Amino acid sequence: MILVNDQFIPRENVHIDIEDRGYQFGDGIYEVIRVYDGKIFRLDQHLLRLERSAKEIKLVLPMSIQEIKEKITKLIAINNLSTGIVYFQVTRGVAPREHSFPNNRVSVLTAYTTEKERPLDKIQNGIKVVTTEDIRWLRCDIKTINLLGNVLAKQFAIENQADETIQIRNNIVTEGSSSNFFIVKNGNLYTHPANNFILKGITRDVVEEIAQKLGIKFIEQEFSLNEVYKADEAFITSTTVEIMPVLQVNDTKISHQPGQITKTLQNEFSKLL
Ligand code: PMP
Structure with a gap:
């Protein structure tokens, strides 16, 4: 399952808009978080960094850090992830293609898990x-x-x-x-x-x-x-x-x-x- 904003959706049902600013401008931020044996490593530090990245590019996160934390934890549980990574990103959302920020600030959050052994x-x-x-x-x-x-x-x-x-x-x-x-x-x-x-x-x-x-x-x-x-x-x-x-x-x-x-x-x- 994939986390899209606050919903958990099967991958084949996830549709990313061609005018998502992440897709067109690379206008977004991300984190890669490690999971060892189902346990998340340094989640709080990753979320602090995410919050800072958002602030630096003036991106409004779609939910609080506490809610993001709960969603990521749930995503790992739903997908039964043992050892792997969570890829997490937030873009500045969907709007007609203009370099300047859209007025309706509705950012798009996506996250998914991948099994990955330690190298x-x-x-x-x-x-x-x-x-x-x-x-x-x-x-x-x-x-x-x-x-x-x-x-x-x-x-x-x-x-x-x-x-x-x-x-x-x-x-x-x-x-x-x-x-x-x-x-x-x-x-x-x-x-x-x-x-x-x-x-x-x-x-x-x-x-x-x-x-x-x-x-x-x-x-x-x-x-x-x-x-x-x-x-x-x-x-x-x-x-x-x-x-x-x-x-x-x-x-x-x-x-x-x-x-x-x-x-x-x-x-x-x-x-x-
Ligand atoms: N520098 C760059 C450019 C990176 O992409 C990464 C990996 N995210 C790092 C450093 C290492 O950061 P971290 O230890 O948080 O994964």
Whole structure:
């Protein structure tokens, strides 16, 4: 079943209007939420971020955060989701095609669940990433469904036999196409500051929490690709990939196996599930 506004509907009965502003302008916001064994991971944080994204693009949510929470919980139960994800989006609704906002602000909410196992093989064995110029707009902190820059970046990885593309803006490493990026140097964690150039990941926040607990320094600081090449360890984080070691960046090997700090963080992370 699919959640459409406040109704649960079979997928074949869901009809999205050709003049939905999400469809025509990418005018909407979204969240991807993890479910482990039927339990939702960090739902409150995702909903806080959703609320912020809505505010930043002046989108009026069709119901309260508390109601959204109840609907998502019900959706997971109805679909009997064990381990997987909830995809949740809100667009600025249906109106004759005009760039400016429609007067009748009736946003359209859709959500559905997908079974998805944890990518354990890559979590254990690590991945290769490539890099490209960050061509996205200047509000990457908003989780908008307008993802063309991210789509092109991810496709670049696939075309270069890599798992993810790390983006670089003005010689500064920002983030992956759908993940945050970290390096480890001399036992300290480094990641891009949470400003308008990156999405502040929920998993990134979890890593910060774990680092604080373990006394590992979490340093939000800009760094270049050259510093990545000299790092002791590297990893990406996201809701779907969790904490995933990066062993190779372009043609440079960072480490031959997942590093000690990365493994320690992964170990603490799995205790939270
Ligand atoms: N950056 C971008 C561009 C993303 O798409 C994602 C995945 N939503 C992330 C970072 C990681 O965010 P999270 O940990 O909340 O999934």
